[in-house]
Structures are given as C-alpha cells and as structure tokens.
Amino acid sequence: MAHSASLLSPASPTAAQASGPLIGTIRVPGDKSISHRALMLGALAIGRTEITGLLEGEDVLATAAALNALGANAAPAEKGRRDGRWTVDGIGIGGLAEPENLLDLGNSGTSARLLLGMLASHPITAFVTGDASLRRRPMGRVVEPLSRIGARFVTREGARLPLAVSGATIPVPISYRLPVPSAQVKSAVLLAGLNTPGATTVVEPQPTRDHTERMLCHFGASVAIEPEGGGGRRVTVEGFPELAAAPIIVPGDPSSAAFPLVAALIVAGSDVTIEGVGINPLRTGLLDCLREMGADISLLNEREEGGEPVADVRARAGALAGADIPAERAPRMIDEYPILAVAAACARGRTVMRGLAELRVKESDLSGIAAGLDSCGVSVAVDGDNLIVEGDGGPPTGGAFIETRLDHRMGMAFLVLGLASRLPVRIDDATPIATSFPGFIGMMNGLGGAIAEEG
Ligand code: S3P
Numbered sequence: 001m002a003h004s005a006s007l008l009s010p011a012s013p014t015a016a017q018a019s020g021p022l023i024g025t026i027r028v029p030g031d032k033s034i035s036h037r038a039l040m041l042g043a044l045a046i047g048r049t050e051i052t053g054l055l056e057g058e059d060v061l062a063t064a065a066a067l068n069a070l071g072a073n074a075a076p077a078e079k080g081r082r083d084g085r086w087t088v089d090g091i092g093i094g095g096l097a098e099p100e101n102l103l104d105l106g107n108s109g110t111s112a113r114l115l116l117g118m119l120a121s122h123p124i125t126a127f128v129t130g131d132a133s134l135r136r137r138p139m140g141r142v143v144e145p146l147s148r149i150g151a152r153f154v155t156r157e158g159a160r161l162p163l164a165v166s167g168a169t170i171p172v173p174i175s176y177r178l179p180v181p182s183a184q185v186k187s188a189v190l191l192a193g194l195n196t197p198g199a200t201t202v203v204e205p206q207p208t209r210d211h212t213e214r215m216l217c218h219f220g221a222s223v224a225i226e227p228e229g230g231g232g233r234r235v236t237v238e239g240f241p242e243l244a245a246a247p248i249i250v251p252g253d254p255s256s257a258a259f260p261l262v263a264a265l266i267v268a269g270s271d272v273t274i275e276g277v278g279i280n281p282l283r284t285g286l287l288d289c290l291r292e293m294g295a296d297i298s299l300l301n302e303r304e305e306g307g308e309p310v311a312d313v314r315a316r317a318g319a320l321a322g323a324d325i326p327a328e329r330a331p332r333m334i335d336e337y338p339i340l341a342v343a344a345a346c347a348r349g350r351t352v353m354r355g356l357a358e359l360r361v362k363e364s365d366l367s368g369i370a371a372g373l374d375s376c377g378v379s380v381a382v383d384g385d386n387l388i389v390e391g392d393g394g395p396p397t398g399g400a401f402i403e404t405r406l407d408h409r410m411g412m413a414f415l416v417l418g419l420a421s422r423l424p425v426r427i428d429d430a431t432p433i434a435t436s437f438p439g440f441i442g443m444m445n446g447l448g449g450a451i452a453e454e455g
Helices: 002-008 032-044 058-069 109-120 140-149 183-194 211-218 254-266 285-292 327-332 334-345 357-361 366-375 408-420 431-435 440-446
Strands: 014-016 023-027 048-052 073-076 086-089 125-129 152-156 160-166 175-177 199-204 223-228 232-238 271-278 296-305 308-316 348-353 379-383 386-392 425-427 450-452
Touching: 014 408, 023 440, 032 048, 032 058, 032 073, 032 086, 032 109, 032 183, 032 211, 058 073, 058 109, 058 431, 109 125, 109 140, 109 160, 109 183, 140 152, 140 183, 183 199, 183 211, 183 232, 211 223, 254 271, 254 285, 254 296, 254 308, 254 334, 254 408, 254 440, 285 296, 285 327, 285 334, 327 334, 334 348, 334 357, 334 366, 334 386, 334 408, 357 366, 366 379, 366 386, 366 408, 408 425, 408 431, 408 440, 408 450, 440 450
Parallel strands: 023 271, 175 199
Antiparallel strands: 014 425, 014 450, 048 086, 073 086, 125 160, 152 160, 199 232, 223 232, 271 308, 296 308, 348 386, 379 386
8 A cells, every 4th residue: 555655755744824815716525425335336336326526545445446346336437537526336236246355444443434334235245444544443342243133253353444345144123222333333334234125223422424314315226214212313214225326516625625624714914704614514613613712714615415415615715713612523523633632732722622532443543643643732632532722822843743543634734843943843654634524624725825845
C-alpha cells in the first residue's frame, strides 16, 4: 500500500500562517461513508448502478477492489478517468464469489467492517487484512454479532486483522443491541441481514449515521425504523429484498468540509463557501458545536439529492469562545474531534469535549491529538474520556513537528492549525490524507493558504 511505502520517504508538508484571509468557493470530495455504501449496495443489486461524485480516495478504492475480487464489476465510467463517475455491475444478493486472494482494505475500517457483514451471510471463505493502523483496530465488535448469524472467524489476538471469515451456509436472523454507538457495526449486521431469511434487527440506543438505511430504501429494500426508548432507534431489514440498481449522487463529505470550514473560522478575515455538502443531521454535530462557540456559519440552498440532505456551507472568520460539548453528541461528529480541538485551541476559554472513548479505537487517537496540541503550545489535558482545551483567543504558538500516526484527520487538522498559528507547523507524513481528501493541500492553497509540500 502507499502508506507503507510512504514510511520510507514521507511527504512532510509545513503549514505557515496564511499571509491574508482564505477566500473562495470550493467543493470537497464525495462523502466517504456514502461512497463505500454506493459501491457495496451497487454490487448487491441487480443491474448497473451509476454513481456521480464518488470519493476516489484510497479507502473507497480499497472497497471497489475488494468488491471486484468478490465478483462484482465496479469501475470508473470512463476508463482511466478519475472524475467521480463510476458504474457498478451488481451480482445480486447471494451472488458473492469466493475471492482468490487476500482482501487488503488498507486504512479503511468502514471497508473492513461492512464487507465482513456482507461476507458473513455468504457461504464463502475470505481472508481480510489492512495496513498497520487497521491491523491495530478491533474487529471483535463485528465478529461478535456476525458469529451469532452463523459466520465463523479466525482472528489474531484481540480480534485483530488479518482474519479469516467463513460465511454462514444457513444464516440466522438476529436482533442485536449495539453495545457501542457505531454505524459500522449497525451496517455490518444490516448488510448480513440482506442474505438472511426473515427479519434482522439492530437496536441503537444512540442514533448513528443512517446512510445504509437511506440507501437501502433508495435501492428499493424495505427498512423499518422505529423509535426506541431514550432517543434510540430500532432498524429492521427483511431478508432477500430485490435491490434494483439506482443512480446515486454522492454529496460532498461533511467530515472533509470540516477542515476548510474551521480554517475559514480561524484565519482572520476569511470567507469560504463549500458547495454541495451533505448535512444529514446525524453528521452535523460539528456545526452545532461551532455555532455554540460563536462561529458565523450559514447553510444556503438547502436541497435533497439521492435521499440525502445537501447545502452550500458558508463560513466567515470571527472570535470563537470555548464550549462544553456533551458526550451524547459524539456519534454525530465522531470523526470531527481533531479539527474541533484545533478550533478550540483558537477560541477564548475552555472547551470540554466529553465522552470520547470511541476515538481510542479509530485512526484519530485521543492521545495523539493532545500530544500534537501540547507541542504547539496549547494548554490541553486528557481527563478519562474527556479532552479539555484552553485557548486565549489569540493564535496558538505552533512551531511543532506533528506525528500523525497514519491518521489522515490528524494530518489535515494540524495543517489547518499551522495556517493560524504564529510559527509554522509541520506534519510527519501527508500521504494518509489521500485516504479521504485527495487534493487537500492544493485546495487549501487555492483559498490562500500557505502549505509548502516537501519530502
Ligand atoms: C463510519 C462510521 C464511523 C466513522 C467512520 C465511518 C461509517 O465509525 O468514524 O469514519 O461509514 O459507517 P464507527 O461506526 O466505528 O463509529
């Protein structure tokens, strides 16, 4: 994979304080979560699914390669052209073929966990692995419910990759209550339920992103969503639906938009509009936080595309104040804490981000964010599962070299911090950014940023 090669000669860019405001109108790459699901459901549908706006980042390309190894045909609409237009020729539910070789899912936890769901109810055997970061992340959270459906797994210690999965010959429908709020686990069980007789149910005490449910409906499956006590949801799919190929428009990824958005808030005088961003309410926790901190953010031209709400998001720089971010909000913004922590470092006062236990099992480790901020002269503390950042309202010192630990979000967050800090910030390795946001550095510089690529 590109990552391991990059360890030998990492691209190690430096972000210096922008000499003027960030100004412009941009589009960010397609939503990663929706892109994975478009390829996967396209592969399980009958007919040709046409996708526009697919994220052509490494994570999604890993999903496409795995689906092709399982017998589907996912490819750019025009050979050799990377413009986000893809087609998937589906093989139908039950149609996955045994892959001849290892499925290597690179850095992508979503690819690994959702594909394991699909594999769990197909009577084939597959061997799954990933890069050094993904091989550290726990798979027990999907192995456990998928074993109840009847799949068999052999894993490394701690249910880590590489693992072998043999899908169930006669899958058993289950009703599963999520022990952690995870859209990946929910989706893995629902995808397994597609090739399982009867009704498969996932109960989520705290709602998580619902792209799988929305897209299943878009492909013609019947999905029942009922409220569950305490604000939760009960999601049920009936086995063997007829999934009919359907066109998909992938909105811009709110998790990617978060980086230029926060950059616009913290670089004085900036005014940036990001067009066509997904604003699914289960993804917009960051906007709530930033608004509570006093940010000037407006949503323009709100509309619906392909079953998902979309808007143009305009952000203008201004003073930010610290805020208390409740743990209940975490599932709606789990990937946004690194960049929220950067906003907090530029705000006046104390920001407490509560209930971040899940960050410990992601690419973005809590301790890495804290260590990076500390080296930039920001007052920061980790208290149990809470991250506390104290800013004085002025630009942070910066002047640090940041270890990003193969985490694309750490890389982007600290480059954004460097645009606002007094001294330049350098990151150790920019190559992981291509997993989710190809072209990030060029786009930031196009707005007026000063990120020098080296290495
Ligand atoms: C994702 C769910 C989240 C998120 C990840 C993408 C998805 O993970 O962090 O980047 O597409 O379902 P968890 O389900 O582990 O919270």
